[in-house]
Amino acid sequence: MMLPRWFGDESSLEVEARKAALRTANETGAAAHFTFYETAFKTWDLNVPNIDIAAFKQGSYDLITLRANDPAFVAQLYQRMIWWANEADLTSCPKSQQELASTIGRQIDDLRKDILQTRLTAIHGHSWQDGVRGAIDAISSLAQDHIRAGGATFALT
DSSP states (O other): OOOTTTSSOHHHHHHHHHHHHHHHHHHHTTHHHHHHHHHHHHTTOSOOTTOOHHHHHHHHHHHHHHTTTOHHHHHHHHHHGGGTTOGGGGTTSOHHHHHHHHHHHHHHHHHHHHHHHHHOOOOOGGGSTTHHHHHHHHHHHHHHHHHHHTOOOOOOO
16 A cells, blocks of 8 residues: 555645545445555654544444444454554654654544444454453453543443
8 A cells, every 4th residue: 555654745644544544435344444544554654633533433344334343353353453553662653643653543542442342242262362351351441431430330240
């Protein structure tokens, strides 16, 4: 893929992501938009300030739906997203770019949490880097956030 780091400019990534999503909307919804940015985040291309987070989020949901909500796919996607927008790689960048990366990182983290809460329907140990323990740790970290916020209720069934 021709990322702005090597070709084009920072606005071209969003433009091309939208074009791809429009061309494939009947078959894949917004999944192409998500896929464009997945590639950019894997290489942490700094030229992502124009990302449409709503389209990115919808693309992730459409991609999961295309995979029939497969719990193994959901787990793998969740884990891949951990490494996107890694702020540690930005120490030599201007402060404004570090702030942008931090904002994007928080939005991706929120999406990861949402995917785990709304799309994960089963745990398959082989799908998680640390097996079932890794899955339970990820899920329990979400519950801890709710407990700290005072919004969690539990019922034994």
